[in-house]
Amino acid sequence: MLHRIPALARTTVCVAVGALVLGACGTAGAEKRQALPEQADSAVRAAEAAAKEAADGKRLGGTLNLLGVLSGAQLKAYLGSFKPFEDATGIKIRYEATRDVNAVLQTRIAGGNPPDLVSNPSAGQMRGLAVASKLISLDEFVDLDRVRDDFPAGLVDLGSVDGHLYGLFYNSAANNLVWYDPKTYEGPKPPATLADLNSYARRLAADGKTPYCVGLGSGAASGWPGASWIEQLVLTQAGPEAFDKWVQGKLSWTSPEVKRAFEAFGAVVTDPAMVAGGPTAALTTSFDKSPQGLVSDKPACYLHVQADFLGNLLASSVPGVEPVADIDFFPFPAAATNSDPAVVTSGEMLGAFKDTPQTRAFMRYVASPAFGAMVAGTGQWISANRKTDVASYTTPLSRKSAQLYASAKLVRYTAQNSMPLALNQAFLKAVLGYVKNADSLDQQLARLDQLRETAYVS
Amino acid sequence: MGQRVLLAGIVVVGTPIALYAWLWLAEQVERVTPRRFRVPVRAWLWLAPAAVLIGTFLIWPLANTGWLSLHGADGRSWAGPANLDWLIRSSEVHAALRNNLLWLILLVGGCLALGLLVAVLTDSVRYEGMAKAVVVAPTAISFVCGAIIWRFMFDYQAPGLPQIGTLNAAWADALDRTPVAWLVDTRTNNYALITVGLWMTLGFATVIISAALKGVPAELTDAARVDGASRWQALRYVVLPQLQPTLVVVATLVAIMALKAFDIVYVMTNGNYGTDVIANLLYSELFLAQNSGRASAIALLLTALAIPMFLLNAYAQRRETSRM
Numbered sequence: 040m041l042h043r044i045p046a047l048a049r050t051t052v053c054v055a056v057g058a059l060v061l062g063a064c065g066t067a068g069a070e071k072r073q074a075l076p077e078q079a080d081s082a083v084r085a086a087e088a089a090a091k092e093a094a095d096g097k098r099l100g101g102t103l104n105l106l107g108v109l110s111g112a113q114l115k116a117y118l119g120s121f122k123p124f125e126d127a128t129g130i131k132i133r134y135e136a137t138r139d140v141n142a143v144l145q146t147r148i149a150g151g152n153p154p155d156l157v158s159n160p161s162a163g164q165m166r167g168l169a170v171a172s173k174l175i176s177l178d179e180f181v182d183l184d185r186v187r188d189d190f191p192a193g194l195v196d197l198g199s200v201d202g203h204l205y206g207l208f209y210n211s212a213a214n215n216l217v218w219y220d221p222k223t224y225e226g227p228k229p230p231a232t233l234a235d236l237n238s239y240a241r242r243l244a245a246d247g248k249t250p251y252c253v254g255l256g257s258g259a260a261s262g263w264p265g266a267s268w269i270e271q272l273v274l275t276q277a278g279p280e281a282f283d284k285w286v287q288g289k290l291s292w293t294s295p296e297v298k299r300a301f302e303a304f305g306a307v308v309t310d311p312a313m314v315a316g317g318p319t320a321a322l323t324t325s326f327d328k329s330p331q332g333l334v335s336d337k338p339a340c341y342l343h344v345q346a347d348f349l350g351n352l353l354a355s356s357v358p359g360v361e362p363v364a365d366i367d368f369f370p371f372p373a374a375a376t377n378s379d380p381a382v383v384t385s386g387e388m389l390g391a392f393k394d395t396p397q398t399r400a401f402m403r404y405v406a407s408p409a410f411g412a413m414v415a416g417t418g419q420w421i422s423a424n425r426k427t428d429v430a431s432y433t434t435p436l437s438r439k440s441a442q443l444y445a446s447a448k449l450v451r452y453t454a455q456n457s458m459p460l461a462l463n464q465a466f467l468k469a470v471l472g473y474v475k476n477a478d479s480l481d482q483q484l485a486r487l488d489q490l491r492e493t494a495y496v497s
Numbered sequence: 498m499g500q501r502v503l504l505a506g507i508v509v510v511g512t513p514i515a516l517y518a519w520l521w522l523a524e525q526v527e528r529v530t531p532r533r534f535r536v537p538v539r540a541w542l543w544l545a546p547a548a549v550l551i552g553t554f555l556i557w558p559l560a561n562t563g564w565l566s567l568h569g570a571d572g573r574s575w576a577g578p579a580n581l582d583w584l585i586r587s588s589e590v591h592a593a594l595r596n597n598l599l600w601l602i603l604l605v606g607g608c609l610a611l612g613l614l615v616a617v618l619t620d621s622v623r624y625e626g627m628a629k630a631v632v633v634a635p636t637a638i639s640f641v642c643g644a645i646i647w648r649f650m651f652d653y654q655a656p657g658l659p660q661i662g663t664l665n666a667a668w669a670d671a672l673d674r675t676p677v678a679w680l681v682d683t684r685t686n687n688y689a690l691i692t693v694g695l696w697m698t699l700g701f702a703t704v705i706i707s708a709a710l711k712g713v714p715a716e717l718t719d720a721a722r723v724d725g726a727s728r729w730q731a732l733r734y735v736v737l738p739q740l741q742p743t744l745v746v747v748a749t750l751v752a753i754m755a756l757k758a759f760d761i762v763y764v765m766t767n768g769n770y771g772t773d774v775i776a777n778l779l780y781s782e783l784f785l786a787q788n789s790g791r792a793s794a795i796a797l798l799l800t801a802l803a804i805p806m807f808l809l810n811a812y813a814q815r816r817e818t819s820r821m
Contacts, residue, residue, distance in 0.1 A: 141784050141785065142780075142784040145784060145787075167787075258764070258767070259763060259764075259767045261767065261769065262769075315655065316654070316655025316656075316658070317655060319653065319655070319678045319681060320653070320654070320655040322678070322681050323652075323653040323678050323680070323681055460784075460785045460786070460787065461781070461785045461786035461787070461788075463785075464781060464785045468768075468769055471769050471770070472769070472770075475681065475770055494786070
């Protein structure tokens with residue numbers, strides 16, 4: 040999930056507050072960052088050509104307002120992938136960052152002042168906007184056949200309503216990879232089944248070592264790393280049919296399939312012997328700080344479940360951490376030896392609110408494989424475009440997760456971001472409530488079920 | 498951008514011109530009206546601009562909120578009293594209201610007691626300005642920034658790790674106790690949030706109380722002292738009664754702040770672990786559940802709770818003016 044980066048957001052706020060309260064934020068800003076990888080010249084030229092073609096060879100000029108959720112180094116990498124478009128068409132992209140994209144979008148739409156474009160991590164909300172005819176259909180100017188050819192069917196479906204295309208994915212992140220430090224990890228590589236992974240973790244706990252680091256903190260979105268883990272367990276343990284029904288609101292939260300996933304998550308996070316610092320530390324530690332326990336001098340833990348961005352995040356925030364040598368991952372293990380690992384993905388979807396020559400050119404550019412190569416070239420994300428060459432990935436970890444994504448047989452888009460927003464929020468709150476008080480599980484699930492009755496109506 | 502600057506300029510220059518034009522027009526109208534209607538015509542014409550503004554920006558939105566509260570999530574289908582019914586039955590609303598009550602009592606009580614204390618103690622001492630500046634400074638910071646700063650203060654690390662948060666550094670590291678997860682532990686979290694609210698509002702209360710204190714004529718206290726009253730008696734029986742209308746005004750304003758508490762809760766806990774307040778509930782109903790009916794019902798409840806404060810405030814202010 041590339042959209043939640045509170046450490047970076049915090050730094051910006053601190054700059055604003057800094058004048059008044061010196062020193063309060065000192066620790067947050069002093070991180071050494073690895074430089075972003077350079078885009079290959081040939082890729083940039085190909086992207087410029089694609090942008091020119093997207094604009095019908097015209098230099099359109101003007102500006103496009105793009106509303107999104109990124110900041111800091113990730114935003115820099117993100118905007119870099121649009122640089123060839125800006126250079127080739129003369130269109131300037133003005134990015135407006137907000138951590139509260141739902142509220143900002145709704146307010147601006149209601150006020151008759153929507154942005155030109157949005158880059159939204161919630162496919163569920165984009166669907167709502169398309170159904171309410173706020174987003175424009177891309178059918179008229181984007182080559183649909185090519186889109187269906189180039190993008191995974193599941194992602195095209197998520198961006199379509201009644202057969203019309205409204206959104207294209209910027210990227211696709213592989214979630215819930217199991218991260219470890221190759222220097223301290225002594226378990227099976229990779230574990231053949233979930234049971235193998237669990238027994239290694241139990242063995243560590245029996246030796247008095249806490250196997251997992253967990254951080255659920257993420258501002259108003261706290262709880263999402265847990266929700267992500269739980270949806271992975273639903274998919275891995277109960278299979279794709281149950282997962283799909285659950286996401287669509289046709290499977291109850293109190294059903295054994297969903298409850299078993301919560302319990303498997305709880306077996307780790309609510310057990311002080313299994314998680315570094317115990318459940319309270321899991322609740323109070325932010326998701327980007329907690330994995331540092333993997334690579335600290337005296338390891339606080341040996342396993343960490345997080346999306347594919349983690350390797351680069353650690354390398355850029357902890358001095359001396361080298362991807363692959365100090366931090367590596369294996370896919371979330373399958374339930375049984377003969378089944379394939381299931382991959383849950385997330386990603387930002389791009390959509391347009393205004394039909395202008397500029398937005399048309401922009402969306403056409405986004406649909407092009409040359410743009411996919413630019414996304415891959417950022418070294419941060421997997422391109423959603425299947426035509427993206429593995430060679431375009433500039434960092435070893437992003438290449439590895441891209442290969443996993445390309446070869447996975449069972450892929451599903453994240454449940455929390457496909458659900459109606461109210462249910463999404465309640466899901467996150469239930470995760471926190473459960474970790475705070477392990478006995479409250481039935482009560483939490485019953486409340487989610489109650490909300491499920493009404494949440495899907497609109 | 499250029500257009501906006503131009504618009505702002507037009508508004509700044511245009512508004513007084515339009516108002517003068519209106520008054521001139523009113524005079525012309527008055528001139529041609531029969532003598533006996535002149536007074537009411539003038540009154541209504543002069544009232545009209547304010548009435549139009551209040552109608553557009555207060556009455557109409559309020560009526561619209563009322564109308565929405567009787568409709569479903571989409572704001573179109575008729576729902577009747579369903580939203581009100583939900584408001585009365587929902588355990589979430591009850592929990593939030595209980596927390597708001599806690600906010601109300603502690604924030605108002607804290608602001609009055611500490612504000613009075615600071616105002617009296619610093620009154621006419623040499624370093625008064627500096628002492629008050631320390632209390633007032635936080636009001637210059639937005640609630641969101643204040644909440645973020647305090648998140649660092651309340652930071653929790655598992656026992657055995659170095660404590661980064663100021664409070665736990667003192668409590669756990671210096672006093673050698675088990676660190677407390679201030680924002681997660683249900684015994685402390687509401688008080689932790691209200692402390693932040695108090696830190697951010699106290700300056701406002703202090704400034705007003707202090708100003709009123711300076712307005713109490715020195716002759717009164719001097720006379721009381723000459724008559725043999727102790728310092729405490731002079732404060733209790735002479736100064737406090739003089740301050741009473743001001744204290745009521747401060748109390749009502751702070752009470753309204755307590756009712757609409759949102760930013761601190763949203764940033765620090767987002768209402769988790771039993772810290773939800775009514776305004777945060779409004780936010781999640783409006784923007785997450787997208788249920789304008791329920792959100793409007795909550796807004797009306799909030800308005801209804803605030804109205805007694807407004808009345809009390811208006812009453813106190815009127816009494817104060819009539820005294821002068």
